[in-house]
Every structure is written in structure tokens, then in C-alpha cells.
Amino acid sequence: MKQRVISIVFPRLATDRYLRRRPVERPFVLTHFEKNVQRIYCLNERAERAGLRREMSFTDARTLCADLVSDLADPLSDHKFLNALMRWAERYCPVVSCDDANGLLLDITGAAHLFGGEEELVCDLLSRLGRAGLSARLGLADTVGAAWAVARFASETHKNYGDRQTGIVIESSDTSPALAKLPVAALRIDAKTSNTLRRLGLSTIHDLQQIPRATLSRRFGKTLLTQLDLAWGHAMEPVRQQRTELRFAARINLPEPIGLTDDVLGIAGKLMQQICKRLEAAHKGARRLRLTAQRVDSTHEVAEIGLARAMRDPERMTRLFSRAVDTMNAGFGIERVWLEAIETEPLSFTQKSHLDKKEKESAALADLISRIGNRVGFDQVQRFLPVQSHIPEKSFTVVAAAYSEPAHHWPVSNQRPLIIFAPEPIAAHGAEPPKAFRWRNVRLKVVGAEGPERIQPEWWLDDPDWRSGLRDYWRVQTHEGRRLWLFHTPQVAASHISTWFVHGEFA
Template sequence: MFDGMQRRIVSMWFPRLPTDRALRLCPIDAPFALSLRHGNTDRIHDLNRQAETQGLHRGMTISEARVYCSGLRTRQADPVGDRRFLTGLRRWALRYCPWVGIEDTDGLTLDISGAAHLFGGEEALLADMRARLDRAGIEVRLGLADGRGAAWALSHYGEGIAAPAASETALSSLPVAALQIEPDTIIALQRFGLNSIGALAAAARAPLGRRFGPGLLTRLDQALGRQSESITPLTEPPHYAVRLTLPEPIGLTADVMAGLERLLQALCAKLKAHEAGARVLCLTLRRVDQHSQTVPLRLAAAMRDPARILPLFVRGIEDVDSGFGIDQLRLAATVVEPLPLQQIGQDIATPEQLDNLITRIGTRIGLDNIRRFQPLDSHIPERSFQLVPVTDSQPRKGCSTQRQRPLRLFPPEPVTARGSTPPERFRWRRMSLSTGRAIGPERIAPEWWVEDDGWRSGIRDYWRVETHQGRRLWMFYTPQRPAWFVQGEFP
């Protein structure tokens, strides 16, 4: 990439990244640790310096840590949030060079070849990095060398700058663990007296290759600059937003819809190229007086068809106050979901009409107010389904069962009857009914691990009862407290 230029790599290591992030949100001047659950035990995931001075370390159980340090303050760790924070630091590091990659879960690698002079030299560049991170409350260790392996070794075990073409000299006194090799290999090398990188580099290569394999020699050559090691920067996520600046202000709904149509075509083409669909869209209309109005649109399902999306904006655009005119339109997909291409044929049912209907209703009453029934895997009738928002779920088939269930289900209603078998005559809802045919019983036991006052009476014996009056009822009998109830009705 840089012809005739010495390659220079910076390794940026954040030894307490999770703790630094947590303390930035809520500072605490006391021994502090983040806990993470392993199996059935909460263990220390990360900790600050004050906790380390009390004899605590990573991997220690929280209960054991409180014995050593009674004033320990703890919170739950958030690895997902830490990863997002590290990604944000990567974007910040782009101010120093265009090539920045993430190293494991707590570091960054920067290729600053040809960029150090912009900051006054390598030492000034590292000083600027350290000063900015110190002000942000983030502890960092920096290493600079010709290769990625040497820079990583310096940041983790030496912290400093290796002069160009002098990596071997700078790393000679560092332990062999700085080569990022397996712990078993480190122990084996120490048994042979090879404790430092300098001693390992001076040893015969052939016996090392036979004893430890080519991986050890590859790591050694990469650290000493004898073998190059690539840096793969993260690609920026696609930006799903388009803008249209108008030469003359507009104010009519038809003109805004015409401009929006052009924006939708460009945005949906970008979504299709990435096999994605928009769930939430935001149209920003900038007026000539520099005030802006937004028209949000939430969709019931991921979409990227301009013809289907365009009419859904009409209601919101009609309510916009254009003032003295609108001179810029900006359309952004703020929530995007994967929407892979599908083969369209006669045997494939498309739910587009239902999604359009749900979206149209949602623009009036809110998508969160539209819900659907979803089946649950439970033999208890009341717990065999749940109500969920239609936007956060997909239709599912019911749980497999060989028992017929009523179409209408309601809370148990008592009937006047006696005996453990379906009565010949009984009263329900002020109606006198007589049994024509009864099928059952089906005994259902309560789920003892769930607290439910409605099932504290114990088991139930369910019957399908067909009456001479034409009602087909789902009735049950409770042996513990003899009584009959109706809970459902078949069509």
C-alpha cells in the first residue's frame, strides 16, 4: 500500500475497558468490580485499581471478593455494550489514520504509516492519544513498531516505541507470552529456559519447529518483523439515508410526494443491494427559515418497495406546515432488518396485503396497539396463548396436540350440577340445558412450578358436552372441591 515507506503500526490496549465504561456512566470512588455469571456463580469480569489493591482479581467469585473487601461495589457486566463502546473508539481513532482494526475485545490496531508527521512525529502522536483518552477517563497502553505483533507485545508487556527496523532489539527482554501463543507452549518454553523473546530468537529454529510446530516460529517472525501481518479494518456499516436539495421552495403536498418518490427509489435500491428492508423511516423536511419538521413512519414488516411505502406517507405529509416553502427533503431508514431475496412463484404465499393493512391501521392508532395471539407450549388452557405486538412477532402455528380445543375460551363459569359425571340437566347463564352426549374425561393437572390462583383447586377433568339445545360446551369437574364449570364453547 505504501511503496517505499516504512510501515508503522500502533497497538492501543484498554486493560480496563468494561470498568472504565461503567465508571464513566456513574463514577464511584471506591473498590469497584463488574460481575458476570458463569454457570451458577457470579465472578469478577473486570475491576478497577482500588479493587486490585485489596487483593481481588478477575475470575474470583463475588462472594469470595466480599470477604477480602467488604466495601466492594459491584454491577452486572454488559459485554454487548462494551463491544459497542469499543466500536465507537474505533471510529474516534480514525482521526489519526484511515486504517483501524479491532483487536480482540479490548484493543485497536492502527496503521499510521505516513501519518505521524501530521501530528508532529510518533512521540507527539502517542502523547495526543494518551492525553485525549486520559481526559475521557479511559486507561490505555500504547505500543508502536514496524509490525502488528511487535506493537501488540509492546503495548501489553513493555509500552513504548520501537525504532524502525529495530523490533528485535526492543522485544528481546519481553517474556515469550508477548508472542500471543498458547499457555501450554509458554510453560513448555519456560521449562527449557526460554523465558524471553531474545532467548527464543537465539535458539535453533529446527528443534523448535519439530517440538512446537510452525505456529510458534510464525508468531516469532511476525513479532520481529521478518514476516508481514495484515491489518483488516472494519468496514463502515451502510448508511441508509438520501437527500434532495431543491432549487426552488415547494409547499404543495403533490410536490412533496413527487420529491419523496425520487428519494424512495434511491433508498430502496440501496436496501435491495444489501438485502435489507426498512422498518422505521423518517422524512425530514427543511423549510427556508431553517426550521425542520419530521414525518416518521413505522412499518408492520420490513419493506423496500417504493410503490407500497409511498402512499403510507400521505397522512403525515398532509399535516406538515410548509411555512414559506420547503427547500430540502431527507429520507432515512432508522431501523433496518435483513430482507433476503426470495423466489416468487405460485406456491409461495406473500403476506404483503396484510402488512400493508397493519401499517395503515398503525399510522392511525399506533402499531403498538395492534396485537396478535401467539400459541405457547402449555397444556393449561389459559396459558396456551399470549398477546404480543404485531410488529415484534411473526405468525406461528399452534403447538401440536391431539386434543380438540374450543374456538371460544373464557374464564370458568360455574354451573348448577352435582356428581362426577356430566349431569343430565344443569343451568348455565340462566339457561336450562340437558346433556345429549358427553366425551371425556381429559384430566389436566396444574403446573406446580407456576403460581396461579386459578389452579390452586388441583386437577380438572374436562368433558366435551353436546346439549339437546344445540350448545357444544367444554366443561370441567374439580374432584378436590366438587363443582362443575364451563370454560369454552365449540362452534
């Protein structure tokens, strides 16, 4: 079966995406900064008719068009929008991929008859794009190179399918004459090679074919001949399937506007069930969800929640939206609601066992962290975790509870106290523990001491708290009933400097 490929280019992808939600009835441009100069990134048809063009200085553009409307470009949103168009184009064939930053490639081999033929498929595709407010140019040919070339350069032979949609279908027998009159830039070669060919008088592909291949190879290398063979079909170039990211979203259009919190939560629960089924099929769990409600005046209210751990339980996840939905302003009513899992993680199946009670406790703790984290921020809810270090201050770390697992085994030692604080000096000297000392305005009398335990600093790190060098730790029992952890710095010889510190207290 002969390969048939569609190439679609969206010449105004960025402005079309922007104007679909914010229509402007005047010349409009999106700008970006290039080498500290604000230039036109994309423009609408009205701006083109006013004489503006891409990469023109924005200052010059304002001089030519006084009523120009502008905004900053958002290439990341444009890329996401193109990926959404790629997923939509899978309605016509299973093999679709992005082409550059503003195009798509579709391999419709064996699929055109499902729409009544190639002409009907092209008509349906461009008509739908037109209703979506997108400008498009389409080429259909036997090869990727030929389809790409006619979509971008065969302007005089295009057939109009709407106000802003044009396309051309090239039959297999017409590939040669259709490509022959196109410029050499249609071969997908770099600008330097294209300019060199034009200076040599080779402005079209037909002119290029009159030159012996050996001459072209010596002068321009194999790249030019490879692109020529790909366009003519002498070399194979399949459309490579581009995996689309799984998108976990659901929406509903309401027959009548709603405004009650319970109604919004009820709809969110139904949408959550749909998303959780898709998450389960993909072995994933949601970590962050976004609920968007569109009011009758086309404005939006957005509620977003995070989860302490990945899950796909619709009831528990819906309850977490209660507080966020309470703050929504329904206005004159909400007519459309959609829910999306904007952050997911792998989540495998769990086998039920006698540990179900422990699992329920863990789930309850995760729900608590989720509720508090959505109010004060997940980075503010923290937990302690053990760290392998003989340095007392570095034997633990503090991390966000939502992004870590609790420690199931803490190292327990009678040699270390439960409470550790910053070293507090006491008035004492000598290598042996003092018989009595004052600490925190309390006079304490020592009745027993165990030690010493010598700890050396990490010499490869410059720790301000350990610049004193060695430490000899003692476990001290006082007459008043307090068991303290003291250390002595033997290398400090000056008599006027305290060499004893309290570093912790045993429970």
C-alpha cells in the same frame, strides 16, 4: 514503504457538535453528574478563557462566570458524531479507526501523493474541519504512538492551519528529537505510572531514555517499555480498520422552497429509490424510516414510519408516508429533505414461483398492519399464536403482529372447543355431569356427555387459576343446541362449594 500515521484529537468534540446547530456567543459548557455532583463535561473556548476547566463543579463555574450558558451532555450522540467523522475521513485513506472518545487514527501510507503530498493533505483535512466548525489538533509521524503524542503534547511546535486547527508533521529523521522533549504522559501510560515517574525526576521521554531498560522493567514492568518501543517504532502497531455501520440515507437540496404535500412525497419517492438500491446491494430491508424536512428558517419537520416486516419496495414504502407528510407544517417553504432507514434487517432474495398469489396476500396484510400500526402503535396490533401446552389457558399466546410471523399450522382437535373463556361456576355437584343447570341466566338440559378427560396442573408453577388441583373435562350436548366444555374438580369435597364450571363452547 515507511508507515505514516495521522492522529487527530478533537478537544471540544461535544461542545462543537452542539454549537454547530445552536450557536452561542457566550461562555458555554456541557455538564454531567458524577457522584451526585454536576460537573463540567466539555466547554468552548470562551469558557476556557473565563478560567473554567473540565470536571469543575458547575456551582463554582457559575460563580466565576455569571453569563455562563449550559446544557446536559449527550455522550451517545457524541459517539455517533465521531463515527460520522470516521466515515468522512475515509476520503483520505482506506484505513481509519476511532481513537478513544474524541480522536481518529488514519493510516495514510501510500495515499499522500493523491493530494499533492503530506503537507497538502494535512492542510486540506484541517481546513475542511475548520469550515465544519470543529476544533482539531493533528500529528503526523511514522508510528501510532509518535503521532498520538505530538497531536496532544507538542503544543509549542504546532503550525496553525486556522483559528482552531493546529498540526505538526514529523519527518522520519526528526522522530527522536520531537519525542525526546515531550512529557512521559505522551507514552499513553496510566496516570499512576506517570505521577510516579515525575516524582522520581523523570519528567520527559529524554529523561526516561537515560535509565537502563532492566531498571525500568524491574520497577514498572513491561508495559512502560512496550509503550516506549511503540512510540520509537521498535515494535509494530498497525492502525486497525474499524468497520463502519452501513448507513442507508439520502438527501437533496432544493433550488427553490416547496410546500405542497405532493411535492414532498415526490421527492421522498426519489430518495426512497436510492435507499432501496443500497438496501438491495447489502441484502437488507428497512423496518423503520425517518423523513426530515428543513424549512427556510432552519427548523425541521420530522415524519417517521414503521413497517410490519422488512421490505425494500420504494412505491409501497413511499405510500406509507402520505399520512405523516399531510401533518407537516411547511412554513415558508422546505429547502432540504433527507431520508434515512434508521432500522434495518437482513432480507434475502426471493424466488418467484406459483406461490406469487400467496406472497401478494402476505404483502397486502403487512401493508395493512403497517398502516394501522403507524396510527395506533405496532404493539396494539396483535395476533394469536399456538403454544405447546396441555393447559387450556396456556395453549396460545398473544403477540404483536409486526414482530412475529403468522402460524401456518394450528393444532386442530375435536376434543377442545374453539371458544375458551375464564371458568364460570354452575350450581352442580357430584362426579357425573348434571342433568340440567343454569348458565348465563339460561336453563339448559343435558342430553349427552362424553368424558372425562383429566388434566393436572403444572405443579412447578403457582397458577392462581389452577390451585383447585385436578380437573375432569366433559363435552356436553344440551337440548337447546349448545355444546359446552365443562370440568369438575373432584378434590373439592365441601358441599357448599360448586365443583362444576363451564370453560368453553364448541362451534
